[in-house]
Amino acid sequence: MRATVIHASRDVRVEEVPDPVIRQPTDAVVRVVLSCVCGTDLWAYRGVADFEPGQRTGHEFVGIVEDVGTDVGGCVVGDLVVVPFVWSDGECGYCAEGLTTSCERGGFWGTQGSDGGQGEAVRVPYADGTLVRLPNEAASDRRLLTALLTLSDVLGTGHHGAVGAGAGPGTTVAVVGDGAVGLCGVLAAKRLGAERIIALGRHPSRTDVARSFGATDVVPERGEAAIEAVRELTRGRGVPAVIEAVGTAQSLWTAVQIVRDGGSIGCVGVPHGSDTGLDLSDVFERNVALRGGVAPVRTYIPQLLPDVLDGVIDPSPVFDLTVGLEGVPGGYKAMDERTALKVLVSY
Amino acid sequence: MRATVIHASRDVRVEEVPDPVIRQPTDAVVRVVLSCVCGTDLWAYRGVADFEPGQRTGHEFVGIVEDVGTDVGGCVVGDLVVVPFVWSDGECGYCAEGLTTSCERGGFWGTQGSDGGQGEAVRVPYADGTLVRLPNEAASDRRLLTALLTLSDVLGTGHHGAVGAGAGPGTTVAVVGDGAVGLCGVLAAKRLGAERIIALGRHPSRTDVARSFGATDVVPERGEAAIEAVRELTRGRGVPAVIEAVGTAQSLWTAVQIVRDGGSIGCVGVPHGSDTGLDLSDVFERNVALRGGVAPVRTYIPQLLPDVLDGVIDPSPVFDLTVGLEGVPGGYKAMDERTALKVLVSY
Incomplete structure (x- = not known):
């Protein structure tokens, strides 16, 4: 064959x-x-x-x-x-x-x-x-x-991220990454009843799909500007449920910066590289949970x-x-x- | 004054x-x-x-x-x-x-x-x-x-670790660290109904307190030997609920090594040092959750x-x-x- x-x-x-x-x-x-x-x-x-x-x-x-x-x-x-x-x-x-x-x-x-x-x-x-x-x-x-x-x-993986993030009826969810898993994370969060879904992604053709899947807000910025934009959308407090759908040091750092104190990050981006960009102290001081994994x-x-x-x-x-x-x-x-x-x- | x-x-x-x-x-x-x-x-x-x-x-x-x-x-x-x-x-x-x-x-x-x-x-x-x-x-x-x-x-902090680890009726819980927080973690896990509590600590005067607080097993070894001992106690599989009550790279590494796939680590040891010893890939591949923080x-x-x-x-x-x-x-x-x-x- x-x-x-x-x-x-x-x-x-x-x-x-x-x-x-x-x-x-x-x-x-x-x-x-x-x-x-x-x-x-x-x-x-x-x-x-x-x-x-x-x-x-x-x-x-x-x-x-x-x-x-x-x-x-x-x-x-x-x-x-x-x-x-x-x-x-x-x-x-x-x-x-x-x-x-x-x-x-x-x-x-x-x-x-x-x-x-x-x-x-x-x-x-x-x-x-x-x-x-x-x-x-x-x-x-x-x-x-x-x-x-x-x-x-990708659908099950996006769902795993949404579950790990704690998406549910009435919640606000952010999705870091506009690849297929991130988009499925949006769809899964919507299916689980999320009220507000903030999609972080810079490719308009992809974020258009995110909107059609249920994203209520799109943040095309990256780095500090993306964090600032999400904070503005959430009265400075960040998002209680974040799906990390990329797996790079930058994306995990972004997820940590935008998650609200006491919130959860559902990690479904396969981590690559030994420098994970994770500052454990930052996660610890704010009681942020890291959940998820291979779906x-x-x-x-x-x-x-x-x-x-x-x-x-x-x-x-x-x-x-x-x-x-x-x-x-x-x-x-x-x-x-x-x-x-x-x-x-x-x- | x-x-x-x-x-x-x-x-x-x-x-x-x-x-x-x-x-x-x-x-x-x-x-x-x-x-x-x-x-x-x-x-x-x-x-x-x-x-x-x-x-x-x-x-x-x-x-x-x-x-x-x-x-x-x-x-x-x-x-x-x-x-x-x-x-x-x-x-x-x-x-x-x-x-x-x-x-x-x-x-x-x-x-x-x-x-x-x-x-x-x-x-x-x-x-x-x-x-x-x-x-x-x-x-x-x-x-x-x-x-x-x-x-x-320390009691509330140990309790926070037990909650983060997922201690509950009938569960098996491991506690990394025999300081006051670790000992209170044992007490809190017992109070929440844990059936088996494995205390990792090498100071007999402290692990005696752990036993009086409800620890059913004590592992005095450190490093690889401690991990091997916990695996032997759990038929090779590890522990679904782990309280990390130290905050060093070594203790977090131990917690990750002894936690069962799909389990949770309740982190209440304040992280010190930029080298956290955390291999995110290991956590990710086994769907291990990191929870807890400042109690x-x-x-x-x-x-x-x-x-x-x-x-x-x-x-x-x-x-x-x-x-x-x-x-x-x-x-x-x-x-x-x-x-x-x-x-x-x-x-």
Whole structure:
């Protein structure tokens, strides 16, 4: 089959790889219908995150079950499924608590010996713990299928940030970052009942999406000016619930500066670099809580799925460029150069 | 009157200072009956924390109201009161939410123009927001009065750590640090219903107090050995609720290493030094929450007071040395040299 492989920084290729087959009785093979490129894929592409040359890429996909192992009971061949960005067994103590990202037998797509989502098909370990069935009729509705694809990562991650920040009915929430996760954070905060949502982002095409997702205020400034703007919007006090959706020292610093004393920061931007920009004293003196982390999206899918199916929320506008599988390298380039927000891969 | 003044690192003196008088209609003057020396006092004593030479010291005291301003309605001359380590107006938005340490008109004892608790009397700003009345008969019960003194800081701070860590009925809690705050963290966790309490500390005289406060396990090791010991006690998984009661890079690192994925660290050790030892990636990947901060003890006093008065909890054993006011410098020395855990100042 054809699949995307990363060989070196800025060297991502679509090439022939072995077809996936059932290896364990708990495996399934899923033929990918839609996948996409994630902001976190860019960290390896830019040489900032570690990767093994030759490893597969992509961790967000929906597809059709093509084969199942003898122990798989939760889906059958022909089922339409959405696949979280981490596989999990559904049985361990962490899975039972909903922290599927800490599953004792879990793992990340593309790591040694596993397939990646940016390919034609994927062997899925622990299919019963990992896959979530979708209504098969969604396969013929491209807009809906695109929205459902976000359940594999960015929608659940934005939701995790909103939960960590403490978004709820009547709250004021700020979202640092206008990438796909930040935008989904806006959507999730709105869904949870936030009354006022301040989106920090400087790309008008993205903050327009933020407004359509429920942002009531947009702060295009950066650094001190952004902090000043948020303080002006909140009578000098800052925001009780902040979603940090970038992961850089600058964005975390911004989140700390705009959060109100006693508030919470829901961190969902993957931290990069050893200099986190975090002054613990500042957090401590003001009783600011840091929550969040790698989102256990498998746990969130059943909670979010009905609202996506019913059209209560539509995260599909986070995609602004569509490529075929052979166009994936160009998709990376477009996201790296910020000419695309998030690239959909259509098969 | 006589009061304690810090002139330089390791130069703390008891000397003549002006008697406190009512300056604002919301002031009270409190004659100190009991005060004490705090672990955080040592940071200035050791020259690690900033201070202004000549400033007063001490922030924990109980006393008798000696004079009140014309706007004070919550207490009268002769009332026995306990005084939190931060004064607060009781009226601002933060006070209304219970975050009295962020009070817009609040302040710390000993800062420019204010008295300190390690003196004969103190002018208390915003007396109605700050002071909490105690039953006057407690004044004649030295053991009880000593227990009530801990409401001014260490008991409420330990409680804040326990709340931040998520201690509750049936939980397993670990406490990093065997100082007075750590010991009060054990007591608070027990009061909140924790089933298993692992105390990390290497001083047998202190960990004996921890056991009497409810610790079910004591880990005397430090560093990697301590982490290994806690893992052995928890089947390799770590502890869901950790109280960090020291504030050094080493103690925070220990807390992060022993906390279970998805758990919370209630931070109540005042962070010192710019190298916090915190690897944000480690916290992020395991969905560990960092909560806590400067404890709003004024808010906790009404919650904790009944159990102290009824003898349900008795934090008085955190004191192991008593001095008179003129003995305060010796008290600092004893705590600095770790020959005393916490020094009571009796008048």
